[in-house]
Amino acid sequence: MTIPHFLVIPYPIQGMVNPFMQFSLVLAKHGCKITFVNTEFNHNRAQKTTSSDQDKFIGSQIKMVTLPDGLSPQDGRTDQIKVLLSVKSSMPSQLHKLIQHVNAVDLDNKINCIVVSINMGWALEVGCKLGIKGAVLFASSATSMALCDSIQRLIDEGIIESQNGLPIKKQVQLSPNMATMDTSNLPWCNLGENSKIYFDHLVQELQILKLGEWWLCNTIYDLEPGVFSLSQKLLPIGPILASDNNTSSFWQEDATCLEWLDQQASQSVIYVSFGSLAVIEANQFKELALGLDLLNMPFLWVVRSGNNNNENHAYPDEFHGKKGKIVAWAPQKKILNHPAIACFISHCGWNSTIEGVCGVVPFLCWPFFSDQLLNKWYICDVWKVGLGLDKDEIGVISRREIQNKVEQLLGSEDIKAMSLKLKEMAINNVQEGGQSSENLKNFINWAKK
Incomplete structure (x- = not known):
């Protein structure tokens, strides 16, 4: 041979x-x-x-x-x-x-x-x-x-x-x-x-x-x-x-977020990332920022740099973000395997889905397009390791919806148990x-x- x-x-x-x-x-x-x-x-x-x-x-x-x-x-x-x-x-x-x-x-x-x-x-x-x-x-x-x-x-x-x-x-x-x-x-x-x-x-x-x-x-x-x-x-x-x-990243990864995670308590940090293509509309960006404030928990938020919609990334005046860290790009696999991470607000891209499963991280699902909606169905309805975020009557995921779903997710022992079971399957x-x-x-x- x-x-x-x-x-x-x-x-x-x-x-x-x-x-x-x-x-x-x-x-x-x-x-x-x-x-x-x-x-x-x-x-x-x-x-x-x-x-x-x-x-x-x-x-x-x-x-x-x-x-x-x-x-x-x-x-x-x-x-x-x-x-x-x-x-x-x-x-x-x-x-x-x-x-x-x-x-x-x-x-x-x-x-x-x-x-x-x-x-x-x-x-x-x-x-x-x-x-x-x-x-x-x-x-x-x-x-x-x-x-x-x-x-x-x-x-x-x-x-x-x-x-x-x-x-x-x-x-x-x-x-x-x-x-x-x-x-x-x-x-x-x-x-x-x-x-x-x-x-x-x-x-x-x-x-x-x-x-x-x-x-x-x-x-x-x-x-x-x-x-x-x-x-x-x-x-x-x-x-x-x-x-x-990641030897093929298109953006500079901010390694300081790992040092910041080291200073946080176990399972205390909300990780937010929507991958390399999704773009958030300005009003929705505002609601997400204020939702993270409402939770009063540490958060690590990836706000991607270098796309043509940076004007959407205007933080509202009432946004404090004192407990959070915002980075332009991040070493995601290392983050999802960090003991400080409590949950993952994700676009449900397949790479992120697999990485989250392997990191035993429960999902809050925020799909945008393509196969992401199908992946959300698997996460929430089939594997039962996450919850979906629902839009209101004007098509926006509100700050209260974000707050309520995070609290519901982190309070679910069933989701935590299923997350652990899926990781064991993957490793085996x-x-x-x-x-x-x-x-x-x-x-x-x-x-x-």
């Missing part, structure tokens, strides 16, 4: 780049070689924000390479449809040349498997033409991917519209051993004016992703057991948490002999052949 050489290429957003780097670190620990493809724009961002000694975390087995995303340096990257279309049109020919160059330099250890994220299926086509096998790594739940893969079935059964994917029926049950889901939570239905464009892309993308012989998921069987009966391709290998060090899966661990070994052995 040869040493597998993986070319790993995530879609260029933080929520996909980070789990792909963690996955690469896991592969490196198993003796594999990895060529990691970043866009030039994101690589430059990461170079500015990560430490100069990041090489010791990445390791010699991971080689970082870049390709242009087709946009100019002046173009913003917040319009995801614009990024998606540019990447699809400009990158395939460049990737073909990159692979040929890498293989010419390393004749004894050529790339023999390409691993892509969703939205990057075109890279599987490039690999297929070069005789390189492929796999897909989903940075979302297995259920989210199963729903996307079931689009034609949902159309045939009259559950969604064929033209735009919008719900016709209110509920769907993918298999008899899965709970019934609300169709308003379908991951392509919550993207506003971009929903139709993304739905059309998704239909094409899922066909291309079938070129991947393995569909790897950053999840564990016990979190979503019913979904794995739907497809033999879906394979849980999570939680993928190779390192607490990645330990030697665990199901996720064995699945990953099988995948690597397949790549060696």
Whole structure:
């Protein structure tokens, strides 16, 4: 058997780049070689924000390479449809040349498997033409991917519209051993004016992703057991948490928050973070600030810098925030594993969901779009490790709602018990002999052949 050489290429957003780097670190620990493809724009961002000694975390087995995303340096990257279309049109020919160059330099250890994220299926086509096998790594739940893969079935059964994917029926049950889901939570239905464009892309993308012989998921069987009966391709290998060090962050992490957490009492701090893409409207930002004040508890709040809506981040005059610490970006995995954290007010992105589960942190769910609403359903209704925040009659989550739900969450012994149970499940899966661990070994052995 040869040493597998993986070319790993995530879609260029933080929520996909980070789990792909963690996955690469896991592969490196198993003796594999990895060529990691970043866009030039994101690589430059990461170079500015990560430490100069990041090489010791990445390791010699991971080689970082870049390709242009087709946009100019002046173009913003917040319009995801614009990024998606540019990447699809400009990158395939460049990737073909990159692979040929890498293989010419390393004749004894050529790339023999390409691993892509969703939205990057075109890279599987490039690999297929070069005789390189492929796999897909989903940075979302297995259920989210199963729903996307079931689009034609949902159309045939009259559950969604064929033209735009919008719900016709209110509920769907993918298999008899899965709970019934609300169709308003379908991951392509919550993207506003971009929903139709993304739905059309998704239909094409899922066909291309079938070129991947393995569909790897950053999840564990016990979190979503019913979904794995739907497809033999879906394979849980999570939680993928190779390192607490984020070697691919697009923003400078504020490490002082860890020192601040060290000064706080056990399970006393509310952690608030909405990921790398969500933007809060000005009035809602005000209500959140005043809700944190009302609680009169220590809080750590990530108010992301560098987006185009900084004008929304105007703190109300009556906001004191004396007990809190506000940072622009933070080392989230370390925070969620800190004993001072009491709960997590989260957008319910899948990476944050998995990290919170592994940190035994109860959730207050504040989803914005895409698969986040489906993840909230799992957290609140299936796993029962969190509570949802409800909007008022004008569509705002009020300060009183925030106060009441935090108090209710922290007073629930059942939620604390379930949180501990989920963490034990997750750890057991990645330990030697665990199901996720064995699945990953099988995948690597397949790549060696």
